[in-house]
Amino acid sequence: MAPAWSNTTVASYDCLIEPAQTVELGTPVSGLLEHVTVKRGDKITRNEVLANLESHVEQTAAELAHYKSQLNGPTELAQSKIEFSQRKFERRHDLAQAQLMAKQDSDDAESELQQAQAELTEAKENREVARLDYLHEMSQLNLRTIRSPFDGVVVDQMMWPGEIVEPGATKHAVLKIAQLNPLRVRVVMPLRAFGDVHVGTGASVASEIEPNTPYSAKVTSVDRIVDAASGTFVVFMDLPNPKLDLPAGVKCKAALRN
Structure with a gap:
C-alpha cells in the first residue's frame, strides 16, 4: 500500500472504510450440505471451492x-x-x-x-x-459447488455440514464473504464542496486505528443528488489494500489533493 501524497491538501472530511463488496453465497439447487472448507476470518481466492452439497448421484x-x-x-x-x-x-x-x-x-x-x-x-x-x-x-x-467470486475473506458462516440448503428459504446462504482489495471509502461532504471533487481526484485517507499512517485513494464516484435534510452528498473512493492489512468497518479522515 502506497503512502499518501505529501503536497498541500484541502480540508479533511469524515469517512468510513467499507469492503468493496459483501456477498452471501448459496446454491440455486436444494441438497444436503456436505463440506465447508473455510471458516470465519479465512482469506480466500477467486474460484476457490468454499463448500459443496452431497452430489454422489450427480457425479x-x-x-x-x-x-x-x-x-x-x-x-x-x-x-x-x-x-x-x-x-x-x-x-x-x-x-x-x-x-x-x-x-x-x-x-x-x-x-x-x-x-x-x-x-x-x-x-x-x-x-x-x-x-x-x-x-x-x-x-x-x-451447481452443487460454491466457489468464491473474488479474492477476499470469509465474514460469517450461516450453515453447517448436515443442514439442508433450500433456495428461496429464509435461511439459504451458506457463507458471507467480503472483498477487501480494494477497499471502498465512503466520504460524506458538505454541499459547499459540491463541484470541487471529481472522478479520478486523489486523496489521503487515515483510519482511526492508524491515524498517523495515511494511504492513497482515488475518487471513483460522486453522488449527483444532495441530501436536502443534512445538506451533504456522498463521494466514494477506492483504497488499494493488497496485503489486507487495513480492516474494513472503521472510521477515517479523508483529505482531497489539490
Whole structure:
C-alpha cells in the first residue's frame, strides 16, 4: 500500500472504510450440505471451492454421460459398413455396366451403401448428443459447488455440514464473504464542496486505528443528488489494500489533493 501524497491538501472530511463488496453465497439447487472448507476470518481466492452439497448421484450421472460421449464402437461399425458396402456396390455396378449382372442387384448394393452412410451420420449425431448430455450433467454437478467470486475473506458462516440448503428459504446462504482489495471509502461532504471533487481526484485517507499512517485513494464516484435534510452528498473512493492489512468497518479522515 502506497503512502499518501505529501503536497498541500484541502480540508479533511469524515469517512468510513467499507469492503468493496459483501456477498452471501448459496446454491440455486436444494441438497444436503456436505463440506465447508473455510471458516470465519479465512482469506480466500477467486474460484476457490468454499463448500459443496452431497452430489454422489450427480457425479455418477456425469461419469456415465462422459463414458457414453467417448464411445467409438457405433461410429467405427458404421464406417466399416460403408467401406464394405462401397466395395460391394463398385463390383456390382461394374458387372451391371458390362451386362453381366441384373441392374436391380446394382441398385440394391447402392441402397445398402446409402443406408450405411445414414447409419454413420446417426452414430455421429448420437455421439454429439451424448457430449451435450455430459456438459449438461457437469453443469448440474457444478451447481452443487460454491466457489468464491473474488479474492477476499470469509465474514460469517450461516450453515453447517448436515443442514439442508433450500433456495428461496429464509435461511439459504451458506457463507458471507467480503472483498477487501480494494477497499471502498465512503466520504460524506458538505454541499459547499459540491463541484470541487471529481472522478479520478486523489486523496489521503487515515483510519482511526492508524491515524498517523495515511494511504492513497482515488475518487471513483460522486453522488449527483444532495441530501436536502443534512445538506451533504456522498463521494466514494477506492483504497488499494493488497496485503489486507487495513480492516474494513472503521472510521477515517479523508483529505482531497489539490
